[in-house]
Amino acid sequence: MKKYIKILLITTLIISFGCKTDDFLDEPLRGQEQLDDFFSTEEKSLNFVNGIYNKVNGESWWQVTMPRQINEMATDDNWSGNTLQPRPDITGIAAYNVFPGSTYFNSFWESHYIGITRANIALERIPGVNMDENLKTRLMAESRFLRAFFYFELVRSFGGLPIVTTYTELLEPSISDKVRSPIAEVYELIESDLNSAINDLPLKSQQSAIDLGRVTKGAAQSLLAKVYLTEEKWQSAKDMASEVINSGEYSLETQFENIYKVNHYNGPESIFEINYFTDLNFSEVGNGLPITNGSRGDQGWGWGSPTSDLENAFLSEGDNIRLRSTIIKHGEPVYGDPTTTSFDGKPTENKSGRTNRKFYVPVDERPVPYQRATIALPYIHIRLADVILMHAEASYFAGDEGTAKTSLKTIRDRVQLTTNMALTGDALRDAIWKERRLELALEHHRLFDLRRQKINGVPRIALLMGPNGSFVNYNVNISTDPFETTNLGEPQDKGKFFDINTHLVWPIPPEEIQLSKGNITQNPGY
Amino acid sequence: MKHLTLTILFTLFFGFSLSAQNVVKGTVTDENNNPIPSASILEKNTKNGTTTDFDGKYTITIANNATIIFSYLGYKSKEVKYAGQKEISISLEPDVAQLDEIVVIGYGSVSRDKVTSSISTVKGEDLVKQVASNPAEALQGRAAGVQVLSAGGNPGASPQIVIRGITSTLGSTPLIVLDGVMLPSGTSLNFLNPADIENFQILKDASAAAIYGSRASNGVVLITSKRGKEGKTKINVDISSGIQTLEKIQMAGASEYMQVINLRRTNDGNQPLYDPTNITTDTDWWDETIENFAPITNANINLSGGSEKIKYSGSVSLFDQESNYTKGWYKRFTGRFNVDFKISDKVTLSQDLSPRVEQYENTPGLLYNLLRIDPLTEVYLPQSQRTGNIFSIYEASNNLVPNPVGVASRVFNETFFFGFFSNTKLKYEITNDLTFNSQIGLNLTKSRTDAFSPTYFTNPNQQRQINTVFRNTSERFDYVLNNTLNFEKTIVDKHYINFLGGIAYDAQNVNFLNASQDGVPDDENPLLRYISAANGETVNASGSESQRNIFSAFFRAIYSFDNKYTFNASIRADSSSIFPEDGRTGIFSGVSFSWDIDSEEFFKSEIINNLKFKIATGEVGNQNIRISGQFFSVSDGNFGFGGDRVVTNFLGNFGNPDLKWETVRDQNIGIDLGMWNNAFTASIEFYKRTSEDLLFNVEPPNYTGIPGTIAQNVGSFESRGFDLQLGYNKQLGDFKLGLNLTIASNESSAVSIAPGIEQLLGQKREDLGNRFIKITEVGETVGLFQGFRTLGIFQNQTEINSHSSENGTIIQPNAQPGDLIFEDKNNDGLLNDDDMQTIGNPFADFYGGLNINLEYKKFDLSMQWYGTYGNDVFNYPSTFLNSGTQDVNIAAGTLNRVWSPTNTSATYPRLTQQDRNGNYQRPSDLFIEDASYLRLRNIQLGYNFTLPGFQNCRAFISGQNILTITGYSGFDPEVSGGGGIIDGFGVDYARNPVAKTFLLGLNLSL
Incomplete structure (x- = not known):
């Protein structure tokens, strides 16, 4: 017995004191890579830049895409649409009864800044990677383009912004003291990034098959043209647009209806788009707009319903080709979808009984199951028609009416409309603006166009909205549209609360004001 | 020298032979006349002693004028002077004073009179009174300074234990030590069968907890399980069974609902x-969703006994509780077998084994939807419209709130949990004073969760087109290795010294695997809800592992002089693998002192039998941080180019390589008082706890583009308060009364946060304008509510116009009569976020419990009351249950509560859908209510009777939570929102209220 006790004791002692503590305490983190070791290979650098692209449209429906839809609702092209679900944080913005705390302002702001930081990390870390120099230069240029893209979206939405251009500054405590820089400084950064990117990006025709969809020289030039146009630098905008048009890289789709098509990636007219695809193994790789922007009678959420005002604009031009590919109406067949002969626009739940045809997927082309974030419909940010119209507008304001008319005609020729080459002055200006509206309708450009296009120095949005706005007046006093006038779940006087002193920019999210302890100040009026 | 030796020998010899040898026999019994084995018989002032045998009999040989001391642990010692008796049989009485009671203090134990720090004891017999899935429910109100915050009424819910206020944002769960084995952080007490517990010792201050070092900042709960005692085998059977019922919440019917909706628009x-x-x-x-009565059953069998060499205690228990919904239940089976084996005089081996199996189904959180869905919707579609599977037979509501009966039918989420706990102890008494203890604790848990989401169709926006089956398996394996050397000796009856030194290893391994796939061919067949049966395209798998190791060394010294002055000092060094190599080791210490004033010569009092003064200070730590907080980790995702998938990588977590421990320093001062031989006891303690290097998840401004939050050691909190415990025991003939009152008060405030940060915000509410409703400001109490202050309701346009700033700007130009008046706090004429202020405090001024035990002949009655006073709750459901702007259902009687031109004294603003005044778009004190309450947690009436063959039988009825007195208009004043103590505490999110339970039970002893 004693012997056994002794053995037991000795064993215990050995176990107790025998373990080496150094190995015992050395336990690294499992299952995850670290940033400092990450930038080691070409493939990893490429994957990191891929991650920046994710923030162009956000990873789901609400961060960035829904705010863009809301922007559309705040114009004369769209109603809020959904009259069944009470969402004052959405419908309020459309009606210019704006609650700054709406989650969509915050998610838009936050998502874009996360994208900016991702670009900053890439710009700081990729130079140190041992990889092919051409690829390195190209990846840096892609990062710059994307950073410029994010800042442009932010400055158009909110005005002056805190500018962050490096990753290292995030490690300093002084990062919390940033204030909003003036709008001019933001544009300086945007222009500088785009000019630098233009030099180092490939042409679309130079891209290999696996790189299609990545940004090109043409994309950077087009975006810069838009930036110049927004800054009213007419000549620069005209020149930059010309470069894209004359590069030979892009041509207009012969059929307008082919611009937005399922599985149709990087078409001849497409300059910068997001290549959504269908694969149920991966989350959020497909488009969600056909659902979120779709009719409530067609499995959609009904957010955003085209106005009769927009339809009238098409009709007044006799523009059937674009009308049938832009607006679907309740009870009518859907152009391009042979199986739908009477569309269910559910007018009791969708304000105008109309839906966006551009984001509509014909029944036969729908994936099974048909649900958000799985649809292979690309989202086009910039296409050649947009650049041509910018060229027309910039030319006009730069004093070159002839060139303006030539570009205008190019667009109208595609949809078999004649162009009055005798137009001049305000009439030409209005024709160009109207053409832009009809060509790019419901593609999320309208709000920014209306804010920057001015008549006698007054932004057009202020003339359309407000208690005496022409759009408001049309709906309240003139419109006889059978759907809109009967579905008053969304009031006809949408836009009457518009205030020119406040509503030319969106409010800074109150969360940011709180988190920055007041360093980031609110826009006037909010 | 030779001379001296002879003299000494001679004297001894004479002395020895002169004293006559008297043999005395006898029996020692307890107050029930049961023999007490191993009772101690000692000849006073000598080393001559013996112990009673199995039948309580003894034989001793003593000197002529000897005095015999009879003693046994837990009983009052008796002295009998020898006067020639041949037989001395004695009956011992239980020692209520319990001055010799052994208190477990961490890696050892001392007698109660040597306790110098703040320790509360809760006995196992008090814990079995409350029938609940978690023994912590029974802990509420029994120990001053220990708050138990209910987790709601779901079966299997784990309450939170908060000891002496808040000193961290990371949670307040104390360290649980079971029979000397530390359990991993955050372990819920669900695993314990309350009937297995001998007692809880709760170490409340740092000087007591310092021996546990870096895991003890929230206090320590030492659990001792029941062990066998020498004697005849005892069998105890306890069964109780009953029903639970919820108090109905009255919602509006169709008529009132329609009127309210119409009025909002008109x-x-x-x-x-x-x-x-x-x-x-x-x-x-x-009525459609909630069942009136849900059963609850608890059964326990315990077997214990032993001889001098082997003592054992074994138990088996079953617990079964269902929720008041169609889904949700909790079943638990535990077994425990504790053996103490005395191998030899010096060596004892103990082995504890405890397996357990738990199974539970999640109770769906339906209350929120149940309250909001409109009464105009039928539960089921008419037969003719049912085109889908059995999950598609539910009608869609007009206001798009998910049909709760439908949701309940589609919830399939079950967890199966197996745990095994083993504790092996070896005790080697090297000498009389020096003991070596070695202990290995093994803790293995495995769990498996199966979830299934069926396809269904309610309307195009509430449907699921393809089903998914999901399984998670987790394993956790921990081992603890403790080795201590303990030297305990009393020198010349005056100096008591106790040294303890030890080292410990603690390793925790967690790993998990998740897998899911969609496309199970048949929604309605439960046998196919496995991944192998699924044939869909979407397959997901994830899994990882983490390992956390701690190596520690500790030392404690106790010195007591003459049973009057006691000093206690301890120190511990912990090295943890989760911190980077520099700064990995933390050192924690504590010092305490107590003075037994009643033992002093100058103190002569007939009434006061115990008066003790205690003072202590110490330092403990908290290393329960998100391990990944240090690392700048890279995550991955997906994107597409040209229609093909590519991998994306991005910064997933912004790290902090300088992360380290949190430290809590505290001071404790107190007095213990016992009067009339402890018929009355009182204990009052004042404390202050300061925490430093608190680990905060700091949210940086969004323009930094930093994903999520950054973990930083910044800031310091302070918690101050007092604990008061009063006890009274009285016996008058057949009538016995025991009262125990605990009262505590605590205030936790923020001393500093991060450099440059003056406040922390929590609980962002999207529908209240994306504003944070909880705020922690430097110099103020933590976790206060913030929002707009209301000043009443505008009765007419004149009032609206006169509510203006100094220069005449109308503050609320969009208001109409019936809207809320908001305070323009900074008087700038604008109503905006700068006018937000503190509007409520979720922490109570006082909280406490009163436990009453009455016995009269064969009857016994016990009651436990618990209450809080002075705490506010953010009644979140009132944002939609009264006026609100959404077309969800409202509480019954809303029409009488909202303002209208004919109801101008109403407290809620007018009905409006547009709400241009923002009555419901911002947090305000309209939603803050006083939630002081007093609740009868437990009342139990028992009757003892005898049956042939049984030693004792008792039948009882009891009611739990049957009476609540409160002014709070919500459903249960005991609330706690998600997000932890600082971020979520005090927000009522329509969590399932605590049920009223009625039970019948039987206790049998053989």
């Missing part, structure tokens, strides 16, 4: 929506 100048004269459907959703 008040805005729009058309009404419904025709209240035409009611086709009036669904009472409470």
